[in-house]
Amino acid sequence: xxxxxxxxxxxxxxxxxxxxxxxxxxxxxxxxxxxxxxxxxxxxxxxxxxxxxxxxxxxxxxxxxxxxxxxxxxxxxxxxxxxxxxxxxxxxxxxxxxxxxxxxxxxxxxxxxxxxxxxxxxxxxxxxxxxxxxxxxxxxxxxxxxxxxxxxxxxxxxxxxxxxxxxxxxxxxxxxxxxxxxxxxxxxxxxxxxxxxxxxxxxxxxxxxxxxxxxxxxxxxxxxxxxxxxxxxxxxxxxxxxxxxxxxxxxxxxxxxxxxxxxxxxxxxxxxxxxxxxxxxxxxxxxxxxxxxxxxxxxxxxxxxxxxxxxxxxxxxxxxxxxxxxxxxxxxxxxxxxxxxxxxxxxxxxxxxxxxxxxxxxxxxxxxxxxxxxxxxxxxxxxx
Numbered sequence: 261x262x263x264x265x266x267x268x269x270x271x272x273x274x275x276x277x278x279x280x281x282x283x284x285x286x287x288x289x290x291x292x293x294x295x296x297x298x299x300x301x302x303x304x305x306x307x308x309x310x311x312x313x314x315x316x317x318x319x320x321x322x323x324x325x326x327x328x329x330x331x332x333x334x335x336x337x338x339x340x341x342x343x344x345x346x347x348x349x350x351x352x353x354x355x356x357x358x359x360x361x362x363x364x365x366x367x368x369x370x371x372x373x374x375x376x377x378x379x380x381x382x383x384x385x386x387x388x389x390x391x392x393x394x395x396x397x398x399x400x401x402x403x404x405x406x407x408x409x410x411x412x413x414x415x416x417x418x419x420x421x422x423x424x425x426x427x428x429x430x431x432x433x434x435x436x437x438x439x440x441x442x443x444x445x446x447x448x449x450x451x452x453x454x455x456x457x458x459x460x461x462x463x464x465x466x467x468x469x470x471x472x473x474x475x476x477x478x479x480x481x482x483x484x485x486x487x488x489x490x491x492x493x494x495x496x497x498x499x500x501x502x503x504x505x506x507x508x509x510x511x512x513x514x515x516x517x518x519x520x521x522x523x524x525x526x527x528x529x530x531x532x533x534x535x536x537x538x539x540x541x542x543x544x545x546x547x548x549x550x551x552x553x554x555x556x557x558x559x560x561x562x563x564x565x566x567x568x569x570x571x572x573x574x575x576x577x578x579x580x581x582x583x584x585x586x587x588x589x590x591x592x593x594x595x596x597x598x599x600x601x602x603x604x605x606x607x608x609x610x611x612x613x614x615x616x617x618x619x620x621x622x623x624x625x626x627x628x629x630x631x632x633x634x635x636x637x638x639x640x641x642x643x644x
Contacts, residue, residue, distance in 0.1 A: 345553075346461050348565040352503050357465065359383075359472025362392065368422070373397075374433045378421065383469035384462075386451040390470070391421050391441040393433035394479055403481035405640040406474050407432055408507075409441035410467060410493030412514075416454035419447040425490075431629045432488070437636065438480050442470045457492050458516075458523070459545025467500050471507060484508060484640045486577075488632070491590055491619065492516055498598070501579070502571040509577045509639035511632045514587055514619050518594040519567040521556035526591060572601055578608035580635045582628050584617030610635065 344351035360382035368376040368391075377392040395404055409432070411425055421443055433439045444463045446454030455462040467487075475482035486509045489497030494515020501507050518526060524546060556563040564570040579602060583595040595611065602609035612631060614624040621628045 345562070345566065347459070349499075349502060349568060349571050350565065352461060352464065355465070357468040357472050357504070359469045359474075359476060362390075362473050362477050364392070370396075371430055372434050376433075380450075381470065381473035383445065383466045384452075386445055386466075388445060388450045388452075388466050388470070389421055389443045389448060391429065391439070393429065393437075393439040395433070395436050395438070399479055400481075402483070403479055404436065404438045405484040405486070405636070406438035406440060406477070406480040407636065407640075408467060408470050408474065408485065408487045409439055410487065410489035410496045411441065412489075412491030412493050413457075414447075416444075416447045419443065421448050427625070428488075428490075428629070431633065432636075435633045435637075436641075437486075438474070438477070440470055440474055442466060456545075457495055459549075464496055464499050464503070467496050468504055471500070471504055475506060482506075486510065486636050486640050489513070489515060498579070499568045501576045502568045502574050505576050507576045509579075509636060511580045511582070511635055512595075513582045513621060513628065514584065514590050515581070515595060515598075516590055517569075517581075517598045518591075519569040520563045521560075521567070522594070522597065524556065526593060569598065569601055572605040572607060575602075575605070575607055578610075578635075578639055580610040580612075580632065582612050582614070582621060582631070584614045584619065584621055584624075586616050587619045589619040 346352070362379050362381050364377045364379045366378040368378055370376055371393065374393045374395045377394070378389065379392045380387045380389045382388070409425070409429060414424060421441075425441065429439050429441055443450040444454065444457075444466050445452030452462070457463045471485060471487075474480050474485055485506060487497045487500060487507050488511045489495070490513045494512035494517050497507075497510045497512055498515065498517050501510050516523070516527075553559050553562045579598075581595045581599055583590075583592050585592055592613070595613075599609055599611040610631075612628065614621055614628065617623045
């Protein structure tokens, strides 16, 4: 009986000693047991100091009484998807837009006080053709101020570089500006597939590469580049100005300048211009994105992240808006809402409405163009 008790005591001591050794081993971890921490750098554009509206910022000449009250739109604070969608503003800011040398292929008939050329530049390796105008005479110090001209929707198969917007380009060119009226990919002789503006980043990439190409053009002042856009071109102008810091001022006529939730709910089918079917037969961005990401109510972060309106605090310069009250293609409220949002963001904005005028401002073209030129003169010629 005593022998068994002694054996039990010895075994218990061995067990206790083993437990102590195991515990001590855990107190001294090897290199493989130590977790390292990593830091992720997030690149973003710094928000500019808001510029208050001044005496050069008139109130609208006529604002519809049904103008909706717009709550400030919060900038998304995080990427809503594991892999950023290529249309997200932050994703587009991460991309490079190197542009290229502008190559003149053909000299065209000159204007009253400027030369006209058929030229091209490169965007993602694609030749993007343009109508280029350059003022005659000795350029000012630093070079001529320049304007990237973004035309509205024209069926790509019908689009021709030297047609449409002739009077618009002439007024800007004869006022002492280099005008760079670009053909988006797949238009006329431009290479690539016409992808559409609202569901694919391609046209915006072409616009931003146009800015970079002008910055390399010897006769242009790379610090005095503005942008003009009509309809779909207004969408591209607003979007480019919250992505790039190189655009000093923008003018938008009858622009598709609403947020994506408003494009879904406020743009009636009758307002939208007819689109040619996609060559691939793919579904529209509206239905495919809702199926994939949910509605704006279900997934507001995604829809804010792809909307330029969510980033107006970062816009690169002042905006001037023009819209006819009888526009049957793009709702007047798109410009009304953007005007309010720009004011709420503390940005400089002008807004003019034209009673009874159409999508092209045909009845008030001279008035609207005079205001456009005055605006560009103020911010591209007179600005320090």
